[in-house]
Amino acid sequence: MSDEQQGAAWPQTIYRLLKEAKVTQVSYVPDGGHKQLIQHCTDDPDMRTVSLTTEQDGIGVATGAWLGGVRSALLMQSSGVGNCINALSLIKNCQIPFLTFVTMRGDFGEANNWQMAMGQATPTVLEAMGMVCLRVEKAEDIEETVSAALRMSFSASQSIAVLLSQRLIGAKIFK
Amino acid sequence: MKNGNTLDRRAAVKHILADRGDTLTVSSLGGPSYDVAAIQVDFEQDFPLGGAMGQATMVGLGLALSQPKRRVIVFAGDGEMLMSLGSLATIGAEKPDNLAIVVIDNEYYAETGMQRTHTGRGVDLAAVATGCGFAVARTIRTTAELDEAAPLIRSAPGPIFATLKVSTDIGPLFPRNRDGVLQKAQFRRALLGKN
Numbered sequence: 315m316s317d318e319q320q321g322a323a324w325p326q327t328i329y330r331l332l333k334e335a336k337v338t339q340v341s342y343v344p345d346g347g348h349k350q351l352i353q354h355c356t357d358d359p360d361m362r363t364v365s366l367t368t369e370q371d372g373i374g375v376a377t378g379a380w381l382g383g384v385r386s387a388l389l390m391q392s393s394g395v396g397n398c399i400n401a402l403s404l405i406k407n408c409q410i411p412f413l414t415f416v417t418m419r420g421d422f423g424e425a426n427n428w429q430m431a432m433g434q435a436t437p438t439v440l441e442a443m444g445m446v447c448l449r450v451e452k453a454e455d456i457e458e459t460v461s462a463a464l465r466m467s468f469s470a471s472q473s474i475a476v477l478l479s480q481r482l483i484g485a486k487i488f489k
Numbered sequence: 490m491k492n493g494n495t496l497d498r499r500a501a502v503k504h505i506l507a508d509r510g511d512t513l514t515v516s517s518l519g520g521p522s523y524d525v526a527a528i529q530v531d532f533e534q535d536f537p538l539g540g541a542m543g544q545a546t547m548v549g550l551g552l553a554l555s556q557p558k559r560r561v562i563v564f565a566g567d568g569e570m571l572m573s574l575g576s577l578a579t580i581g582a583e584k585p586d587n588l589a590i591v592v593i594d595n596e597y598y599a600e601t602g603m604q605r606t607h608t609g610r611g612v613d614l615a616a617v618a619t620g621c622g623f624a625v626a627r628t629i630r631t632t633a634e635l636d637e638a639a640p641l642i643r644s645a646p647g648p649i650f651a652t653l654k655v656s657t658d659i660g661p662l663f664p665r666n667r668d669g670v671l672q673k674a675q676f677r678r679a680l681l682g683k684n
Contacts, residue, residue: 339551339554339555341551362554364550364551364554364579364583365579365582366575366579367575367576367578367579368575370543370544371544371547371573371575371576371579372547373541373544373547374541374543374544374545374546374547374548374550374551374576375547375548375550375551375554376551377544377547377548377551378515378547378548378549378550378551378552378553378554378555379551379552379554379555380551380673380677381536381548381551381552381555381673381676381677381680382551382552382553382554382555382556382680383555383556383677383680383681384551384554384555386551400540400541400542401541401543401544403540403541404538404540404541404544404548404669407539407540407541407669407670408669408670408672408673409669409670409673410673
């Protein structure tokens, strides 16, 4: 995450849209690109956050939340998407409305070759498990895309991944 | 193959769920979902998984956090629990006081040809749960221990963990609904009403 991203407005926009859509439970495996959004959620006494040890556990938490009548979202990095594949059976088999925000690595401008394999496979594996991927490249598209994702997941009962490109969040710089 | 345990899994689960009231359950694939369904097949306060191995405890956590006034009991196989030890750390950190995890521990992968699991090779799940900060963590081997633990599982401030050392008898299998969409809809309607 670049220093200038620290003050970016788009994490605040996602947080506001989650609030407006009555999403009250957010689980996450931390990622630098999600730092601000995680902070907004954990600072909110009306938002229940769950810190996970592995991304796949967020699939179960989201399923349980929906069974209990609560809208939730999962925040993770693209490297965690592969951990979720079989767990996504829950979402597909039970048609659970599901929304995840994936900060991309192995993407535009990546400097760490270890991130490339999973980053490039991320949309493929999500789509293979029946998810719809909506990609955001520019900050000005955040509001429209996140609004669309919220409507598609919680009104149309779909399984949606919003992929937040490295063009948006900035590629991690290694010195 | 035998493990020397004497508890009967079906009887133990039935004992725990006696007078269950409005308790909700989540159960993992294979034996545990049959153990719960054997009491009342396709009951709307039960959510049995037929796959997604390793996720039963986390479905239980999401449900417990969203329904803090309801008791949630997760019934998980020992293979399931070994796959998701990290979920015990997450539950221990979140400390939901309405959640209990019950492992039906026969020390074998019974679904796949009776290969041994780590719980039959010295791995102590209750010690893991203790280390993760569970309010109560028990290994239960006798009916007397079960009698003492059942009220804790049903209503003590959680998170509660109990691993039931059960025999390798699996009990009879029977037809039950496996349509996840229907199970979800039935569970939500019973819990939330028609909205």
